[in-house]
Amino acid sequence: MIGFIQELQRRTPLGWLQLSHHKSRLLVALSGIAFADVLMFMQMGFQNALYDSNTRLNSALLADIVLMSTQSRNTQNLSTFSRRRLLQAGDVPGVKSTQAMYIGLVTWKNPQTHRKTQLQAIGFNPDEPALNLPEVNAQLDKIKLPDTFIFDRGARGQYDKAFAQIDAGNSVTTEVDKRTITIDGLFKLGASFGADGTLISSEDNYLRIFPRQLAGSINLGLVYIQPGYDLKQVAASLKAYLPSEDVKVLTREEFINFEVDYWKSESPIGFIFTLGVSMGFIVGVIIVYQVLSTDVNAHIKEYATFKAMGYRNLYLLGVVFEEAIILAVLGFIPGLIIPLGLYRLTRKATDLPVYMTLARALTVLILTIIMCGISGAIATRKLQSADPADMF
16 A cells, blocks of 8 residues: 555656646636536525425424325415314324314515515414424414414515514514405514415414315314324324325325425426536536547647557556546536535525535535546547557
8 A cells, every 4th residue: 555655656647747738728627617516506506495495394394294185286286185184083093183284375465565475374273383483383372363474584575674673572564465464473484486485373364365265175284193103103094094085194204205306306497407417517528528638639649659658548548537537626626616605695685595515515526526537538539549650
């Protein structure tokens, strides 16, 4: 091992010398790789923000098991099913209690700018906490009042003055689908790709802004199991007991994955972001190939001389791959720094959870190395066929 390291130290860094000899070409290559990395980082960031923002509510549920209509596509497109299914679910061994939840999209008027926007409204029995949100659970008494709601502090839009008024202990009135409501509290959940924010109140207040929805038709059924019972076993019992053509039974983890799968496979947005990552990778391969191919062509006689001196193809290929790795690492540095600023700008403009993660940085670094490796492999094809006799 020590001898290998010493041999490596004595080795002439031919790849670096060739790259640094043409500094303008090197800068162009690094710019191209950085551009490809930025493109991949941004598409991955948007994709994860899509999943994270649209599963906030799913993750915040206190329920162990969730019942939903088989016709539901995602939390912004929930169909209804009969509330009787909750009573039936209570007969299954291991079920401690059940609770109904109503969820729907409403158009409301921003109390500060008076512009209309789309929010997600949630209604449930305030005597039984349904969400793992301390700010919501501390204000359950407020939403028992008629036409009184609490509003999402993380909503997308201009609300600073309205928030300040509510924080000062004053309520704010506005309209939801031409019905006047009162905002008497705030909590933090956040905007998503499907809605600009969230309104929470009692099921009675929810049904007042959705007059066409019957109290017996619910969007979600929250099931809580008794201590000591196996979650998967209770879920399997519910699936066997409840009619499968009417109700879908999901654990909370499965409910989160159900939402992610919709945005990943059924929604065109998820496909677009995945395609964007692929396009960034392909662009990087093309750019690096052009640089390495040009470098190989410019030094083809030198490579032929090495062959005539007895150097094997493997050594010459190693030089090209050395250049590819150098380009990958050096191009990744600005490709990582630039998205940090773009992520911050995106969060400020859209209120979406776009953050850099170590896993994503490592993923893009690996993709960058693979990208440059593929380019190097393609660029060396002419080098392998070079015959010293034909060069002079």
